[in-house]
Amino acid sequence: MSEWKDLTNFFRGRSFWMLHYCTGCGAMELPPTMTSRWDMERFGVIPMATPRQADILLVTGYLSLKSLKRLIYTYEQMHAPKWVLGFGSCTINGGVYWDSYNVIERLDKYLPVDLYIAGCMPRPEAILDSFKKLRELVEKGEAKGYEKYVKNYEWYKANQDRVLKRTKPVLQKPEEVTRSA
Amino acid sequence: MLESVEKKVEELKRMNLEAKALGDWQFEVLVPRERTAEILAYMKATGYKTFIHLACVDWIDDQEFELVYNLENYDEKAQALVKVRIPRNKPEMESMMSIWGLCQVYEREIHEFFGINFIGNPNLKPFFLDEWLDIPPLRKDFDTLAFSQELFEFKEDESHGIKAPKRIEYK
């Protein structure tokens, strides 16, 4: 049975289909990586148009609250096993937008991230490197973020709801809010 | 400075407006709120046909908002910044949609970011932000750092765990 699993993981690690959702500015290094100069198809990674077909979700940089909502929908549409790659500084600790009112600070509070890549933005070499690293992890059966998500669904959901479904002003100054409906 | 700019500034001064050149090819003109539509229509009729942007500045010390209509004249190669000041405690302004339809989106944006009401604009629904309940974010009294610390629960703590840099090796 374990050989079977190893075999599955071997194949899974060699065929990453990536979701074509360019969430942040890190997506700018994806076209060069996808196309002729760096050609990530060599590693079996190809962009896919819909979340149903995809195996890996690249979170390419910062996420605005609006994007986060879409990203969560997208993630939940993907079929397990699925992996999330946190791309660049913004996903790790807010990056250069650390004090922005519309950008989340840490991705791992909302989605289970399997691999983080440092950089702002990561070079194509770093991206290819991370695919190789992810392949290794998958082959060893260590990348199990999707199981973690299911197991701790309540916790993730609570965090997601906290930022996405606000019912009162965050700064607690309703009397100053002069905005009309 | 371009001749056309000079001429235009003179012309606007004759209309009892404060106008001055800002550079070779741009000038600003300060317009009272009630004459905005008139002046903008006049500007459009005199060649300033392209609407470049509508920006807002929050002069919190003066308790005023300043709306900046940026117009461009391709024939005379000139650019006009038409500025209007409105009181901060009653942030209301007439919509200029009848002159440039394009104003619709700019006004919607400013409504969202500064909380200014544009009378006559039919669609001021949330645009860039989702479910915003606080002070409009680009106002000067909105503290973005406090907001993000509160919402995203991160703290600027002093006690960093320190690690030596390392590089991942591949077999």
Place this chain on the structure above:
Amino acid sequence: MIFLKLLEGIGVGLLSLTVGLLFMGLARKITARIQRRYGPPVLQNFIDVFKLFSKQSISHGFAFDLGLVAGVSALLAAVVFLPMGQINLFPHNSSLIMIIYLMTMAYLGMAMGVSSSGNPNATIGVARALTMMMGYELPFAAVIFSVYIFAKTGSLTNIVAAQGGGFLNWNMVRLPFGFLAAEIALQGMLGEKPFDMAIAPAEIASGPMVELGGKYLGFGMLQHAVGIYLETGIMVDLFLGGASNIWIFVTKQFELFFIALLINAVLPRFKIEDGVKFMWKVPLLLGVIQALIVVL
């Protein structure tokens, strides 16, 4: 006896799958070359299919499952009737009409499956695929008509046999207009550009496939693989004089596929109505001319 035939049938099915997937892999490699890159390993598609079948899969209802399974199985059934070199399971039943009929079944099954997913993109995609089918079926029918008349038989086995005895006996040479029309129709059948409006990722997010995931997408891929095998196989039998053994057969298939690929790599896709118009203009005209030549 029936059991043996069944085994042989399975064998042919597997063969078609393997060759189809291999062709797809080669296709990626060759396209990559034209695009100035190296491309994935040739066996990448096998890995992909294996992975897809190992994934969790979400069904959208009975019609969804049925449609997709019907898609693959109908095509596999069609392959069984295809004479390929020395492998010819049903030499007396290898009717062209039957194969075409099964092929259409397959695509209809696929259409039924994916449209039950409810995604508007899929619906648009299916609508496009069926419209396109209308487009290429007509010239193809004209071509088949000419071949029918010319060979005076509807059995592929006989058509192949009729072309025996050298290059000059091939229908390709004897029915050049028909071959050209069929080539263009083949481009449409394979879903290669400029006739790939059905999937069109930039417009409708890969159309019919939009809701497919896991093993369903695996079925989709397999269907495509068998489709390639079958469609090029028919062409080989119809125009390239069949083959004496399976190797030559596959080589001939690949030659046809290769031309389709090259065109695929350098052309953008048509709009759907332009595509159909084109099909009804150029290949249909060629097909009708061929038919007229043959008849007269």
Place this chain on the structure above:
Amino acid sequence: MDTKKNALAPLSALKYLFKKPHTVRYPKEDLDVFEKEGVSPRYRGFHTNDHSKCIGCGNCASVCPASAITMVEADDVKPANKFAKTYRPVIDYGRCCFCGQCVDVCPTGSLQMSREYIHSFHPDVSIPPEEEPEKVKEDFIWRPDQTYANNPGYVRTPDDLLGKTIEFERTDPREEPADKRKFSFAKFVHTYSKEEAKKEATRCLGCGACVEACPNQLHIPEYIRSIAEEDPEDSLKWIYKRNPLPLVCGEVCTHQCEEACVVGIQGEPLAIRWLKAYSASNVENYLEVVEEKMEKPNGKKLAAIGAGPASLSFGYYTKLLGYDVTIYEAEDKPGGAMMWGIPKYRLPKEDLMKDINTILSLGIKLKTNTKIGKDMPFDKLLKDYDAVFIGTGNSKPMTLRIPGEELPGVMQGLTFMHLVNEEKAPDLKGKRLIVIGGGNVAMDVARSSIRLGAEVTVIYRRRIADMPADPEEIKEAREEGVEFVEAGVPLKIYGEKSVEALEYAIASLVPDPNGGRPRPVVDENSPHKKVKVDYVVAAIGQHPNLDFLPEDIQEKIGFDGRRVPVDDFGRTSVEGLFFGGDLSNKRQDIISAIGAGLRAAKGVDMYLASRK
């Protein structure tokens, strides 16, 4: 361009089927653009930091637009110099945007960027998600060191032109040329013009390394910032918080701060002293600007002995606290060493009086010509006043202890300067004068004598580089024509009625094994020299003179003839008796004395508050 339709044109692309792809076969193959170096030589990758050069100033942390850098206390590093801190930058790569601005503003050039850029982290699946954010964050927080130093990318070196963000060149104030100034006692360094001051002030990085180096911890970054904002009044407000003698310090301070200035590590340090002089000389009436709030008089009386910088500072700050202060001065004018020791070309007397008068105008009583111990017994002071502050400084000069010292024409440095400042100096035109010693007093004597027309030689027992005087003083003295003799040890002064010649030996300098200044050794092999001379001025140091204190108090406070041991607030073991200035300071300069006065003022306030 021809855009005619051509159905065959696209097929020309097929030729690439037979060409070699241009894919970079990473990791087997590097980019060949930069001669196979992988990434560009200026690439901005992960940081490196040379801990032996880093001084922990924190400029990188302040400039980081992503707030990625924090300074942490590092126990395992040695401070790079005596002003350096042991803080080291720690970089959060979850924030860093690799813009390189930290490298641009690093004054030592220790923080650099390497060409390494690959790092990825996989959080453990088994840890609960609550702990994951912290784990992830930790992994991306590094304290950069020399790990990647062998692969440097974006760097800034002093001779390199990369990143000219810090202005290394100093804007010097206008000075009179040496051949002009050597004939005049007028101040030869002009204060900055507005533009010059602004230009110099905008060089400040605001790190505050100077504050800790300053013996009195002035608010240096703040007052420089105000000058940069063209607001000398505000600047003066900041200065007055800790220094009531801004113009004096602006002109003659020993500027420890400039030694610590981080800009000075690779360039020229900021002219902090001249900036202070600029803001002080640009304000007519200090008190109007400073608007210091004076507390209501509390009826307590304080006495200060000696109207030098320490007492003046003590008086100013205690007066502000509401005390009634009386300063006793033996001479006829206040100012002490500032008045009598410093020549006019460095500190014009009207500048000094502007500062002093401002302090005195607060209502401080000044009793001149009152020598304690002679005109008034010390015990009476102790009885009459709630507390007594003693800031008499060093007034007992050290002697040469060589034969012939008693001859007329041999003078002590301070005495000589006193005469010069009183304009009672002997006529030196065409005379030869030798100054013995290498401190600031020696320089003052030498340069004053030059102005009086003498030919001056300075004899110092070590090398010129070892002289305790300010290097610029030495430089300026040379420019004005002062000659220097290194390693000269005076042996004997010849003469009958007055000085005629001086014999000195050239000592051999034995290096100090501990790395300190070399020790001059005179033995029989040393060459002896004898020069003709008309005046010899010994400026080899002074000691305090506490003879007016009763013996028992001298003993009780532990006075050893050189210094009075005091605590942080000038307190001694005798209640109500406070010391400050050169009497108790390690560094004997004006700013330290002012600091001592300020601290003693606090000490007095604490003492009297506790006694109540």
Place this chain on the structure above:
Amino acid sequence: MELRPLNESNTNDKYKTYELFIGPNHPGISGNFSYVLDMEGHKIANVTADPGLLHRGFEKLMERRLWTQNLALIPRICVPEPDVNEVAYCMGVEHLAGIEVPKRAQYIRVIVLEMARIAAYLFSFSGVGGATGLYTAPNWAIGDRDYILDLFEWLTGGRVYHIYQYPGGVKMDIPDGWLDKLSELLDYLESRLPEYDNLIFKNPILQKRTKGVGYLSAEDAIENGITGPNLRASGVKWDIRKAQPYLVYDELDFDIPETGDGDAFSRFVQRRLEMEESIKILRQCIKQIPDGPYREKIPNPFQFRVPAGTYYSKVESSKGEFGYFIVSNGDIKPYRVYVRGPSYSAGLYYALEAMKNMRIEDVPVWIHSMDICPPDFDR
């Protein structure tokens, strides 16, 4: 706007229309941005733009940072062509602070801007390919663009975000041998242009797909604030580089190509032709670049104050007029910066009119022909 599960869209009261999302997760859109299309059969009945997916509040963040700290932030406003941000911002700051930029620095800026323009146009070639399914085009164009990025990396130390401009000039001088490499690259690009022509612009199917799509008249373009190549493709000869020359553009000889049909194809061709002009400009720059300082000294970041005032500085980017409206109150930080992205009016306002009655397959073509770049209007 609430996101609805897709299969609910059919349960509208009537079956007449259904909703279709172009974006944010969609290969047809250029970036993280969304149009919601109300479809009537194959035709688009109504369009709603849904921006804000990339909104980071730059204008707020810039008010919190020093004048030069912002240089690390602003390239991120327009990701495919970051340099225009840096140059426009620096030009505005320099005008307010009264700094004269040395000639050499101005030439370097022109070189950087034109290289960025070529890179952006190459990127838009890939857009053509992606929208119409000609995947060889993106593979070629982005691959060639990478060579430009290599040179950028050599010059500036960064591949995408160069952070190279500085008020008063540029951060570093041109390295030795760089200009030779640049002219080699220009030769290469010129040799590649006919191949792009063959593949893309002479391609009959591509012409069929793009000709007549998204017609934009000159009046509409002027009225709707559409600038740049899109405006020029509609027949208005307006190029800031010519009309209000900044940097050293008045010393350089180049033309404004004319296509003037106003449809998607002419917009693509316009870019292709302007690329040739950019190559021409670069060649002149290589020849004419003077020696001298590359930067005027300014105070360090902590002490750099910009005198109070307002100014609108603009740059002709590959997408149109990229403007920075800068308000300073004399402090070390900007008081307010407004960024005028060239895609704003086309992407958020004109799109709603232009896409009505369009077919779904024309939408990506239209989006890519207008070269809509969501980051610059989301900011």
